[in-house]
Amino acid sequence: MANHYYNADDLGKFSGIDKFQKPLADKFFAWYGEVFAEGNLSAREKSLIALAVAHAVQCPYCIDAYSSDAFEKGWSEAQMMEAVHVASAIKGGAVLVHGVQMMNKVKEIAM
């Protein structure tokens, strides 16, 4: 067992997850491929969404993959950073909006 949890080389081994359970992996990769194909949203737009989500879920593999992919698909550094800010804002907002729940609770129990 490696003595660290994340290894950049593991990204390249992703397709090998089918070795333990092939039918599910096949379904996942087929679905994944279709999700990112040209559709009502372009593959280019989807790439930028993926980049933002990758940051929100803080997945180093996805950040690696979609930083390259989004740049290759022509998004500029500034556009990519704005997408990351959108992800951050939603994450930050998601924390803060729970403040309402906190207030509700406090109001409920406070004299």
Place this chain on the structure above:
Amino acid sequence: MKSLKAQQHILSDTHEQIEILEHGINHDDSFKLIPFQQKMEAAGLFPLKPTQLEIFQINVGKMCNQVCKHCHVDAGPDRKEIMTRETMQQCLNILAANPSFKTVDLTGGAPELNPDFRWFVAKIKELDKHIIVRCNLTIILANKKYHDLPEFFKQHSIEVVSSLPFYSKDRTDRQRGDGVFEDSIKALQMLNAVGYGIEGSEQKLNLVYNPAGAFLPSTQDSLEKEFKLVLKKDFDISFHSLYAITNLPISRFLDYLLQSSNYEKYMEKLVTAYNPVAAANVMCRNTVSISWDGFIYDCDFNQMLDMKVDCSAQHISQYSEAVLSNRNIVVNQHCYGCTAGAGSSCGGAVA
């Protein structure tokens, strides 16, 4: 910025480049890739044979008004190698005697900088060949005497193929130099003004996209759509097709890969993306490439690595269609650049 040659850079020695491609940065085989030959054998494509000789590509000189960071020619204002009229005449004799060549593809450097460029074009046209000029766009604005190039191209029914690495200033200038984007846009507008690139027009204007960095081009179709949309909206520019080209790991692009520590990752990317369908359609199968001094190569890349054709007809003075048609094309590790993903050629994707 100077050419590698003018800097007396170690990579201006083609042997050094080949050593790195074959044996890694330290020449010690610590970084090893599957030999390209092995991949081609597995695809039943080795030895690689020509199909039909159709395109006669001529590099009329290495002089250029630009010094792009990725240039596989190591071109620039300091390069003095230039084709003479006498060598051009030898090319014309071959073209006259070999009707299988339908297209003459003129490249450089900036081909227009050759003092005999216009004479040569007129002579090729007399032979009724289709002519492609690889025009870097900025040359049209570089000096007053080139301002009429769009008209000249039109008069000789030339197909213009021009590099525009991106539709934004930032990415273009990073690769091609400060101010290149603005001049390229002006030049494209001048070409549009005489009819080039307009839908339905016979004046064909195709653009070349190549990545400004250590990555592969994304799909040609979607890039074309995006380029068309933005160039029309922002600059009222039209063009016909976009060719997405992969940067080959030689010359100044190799230098960039090494300096930015991207070499190994980039090579792995190319190898992983190897596509046998693209391999079957590589451009060297229907093209021959002629250097400024009249030597014959399988392609412009082999030319820049000084890997001449592997047959007895190595110079235009010894030209023989039969001998060249039967030769084995010389391949090496840089060829992975032509076979990655949708493939890459002077006409863009091939698969």
